[in-house]
Amino acid sequence: MDWSSIAWTRWMFNFAFFYPIIMAFFWMTGGVYYYLRRERNAPRPDAPPPMPHTPFVSVLVPCFNEEDHIVSTITALSAQMYPDFEIIAINDGSSDRTRELLDALVADHPRLRVVHLAENQGKANALRMGTLAAASDYLVCVDSDAMLDPHAVRWMVGHLIDGPRVGAVTGNPRIRNRTTLLGRMQIGEFSAIIGLIKRAQRTYGRLFTISGVICAFRRTALHDVGYWSDQMVTEDIDISWRLQMAGWDIRYEPNALCWILMPETLRGLWSQRLRWACGGVEVLLSHGRSVLAWRKRRMWGVLLEYMLSLAWAYVMLTIIVLWLVGMFVTLPPAWHVETMLPRWHGVVLAFVCMLQFGTSLMIERRYETKLTRHFYWVIWYPIAFWMLGMFTAVVAFPRTLLRRRRRAVWISPDRGAPA
Known part of the structure; x- marks a missing residue:
């Protein structure tokens, strides 16, 4: 075979085409196995199994400028169907009415304690301060705009007392705001993509990350790895890797x-x-080399999956750039991209994508009986979110390489309104 005659674009197209298909079947296989083994005959979310004992639990709520949501969040936490817990709200130097609202909530919620920090020092630091104030070895961390299901604490703490090497548990985030196209597409993303990936990764070995919005930790595990890093943009990804690399x-x-x-x-x-x-990217640069050690081999799959996804983003960008340049400049045949319109391979990719969505939505019906009504909106996910993921990955790599390491402080996010 004359390798010089093979068009480079053919190799790029093959990778861009086969990578998402292979990963989709990888996730579907792992997700279905997880469902059949752990979920199919499990109790319903509102009927958790009895626990041998119910240890005291500390619920940490770091917050910054959350005057619109903090009351509903604390109210939902106070309604937990768990016998013995405290709520610690850490106000990280908010400039709005968060401080006043938290102080007023103490009178109505006897389990609530409030810690006020003088200035914005970031979520990681707020969590560390909350851990110092906590009275329990079992910590449940909830974002200050989230509404926790009444049985969520019991479900997560059950794992922590089940095994001494369980260092953390990640929950199941569900989208509240569903009034716009972006909101409805994210319903499918969190169930058909994120939920399925977590099931598959749990089946095959290690998780890429916990969901920082709802998670639980064993304090001794956090102490073992040095708690959350205030130098990381996403403290949840970093703590997930460090815990698992340490054997938790x-x-x-x-x-x-x-x-x-x-x-x-x-x-x-x-x-x-x-x-x-x-x-x-920060986690890759900080821990990628140390993960290659043999005793950390169970993290190799997570590392390989992430590196392939990063490579896919750059390959897709290259294809798009070559197609745009080829519209104005005559390129060598090996670099010519004739069209970006989907042909037979696009139809196959779309079919596999819908198969993945359908598989995951059927699994997730345990938690939302009317979830399949959003299947239509999921159809638009590949066009919008694959492109978004590609461009953010491409921008993130050089941006992270050039970023000066400094404390990652809070920035008030853009949120939609609840439905």
């Missing part, structure tokens, strides 16, 4: 439901996803 187990609990708000503007969505992408 992270579990996924889909019954621990948490209702969250997500951006409903393109600008807000871009800022959020760029931060997530920068967090992934």
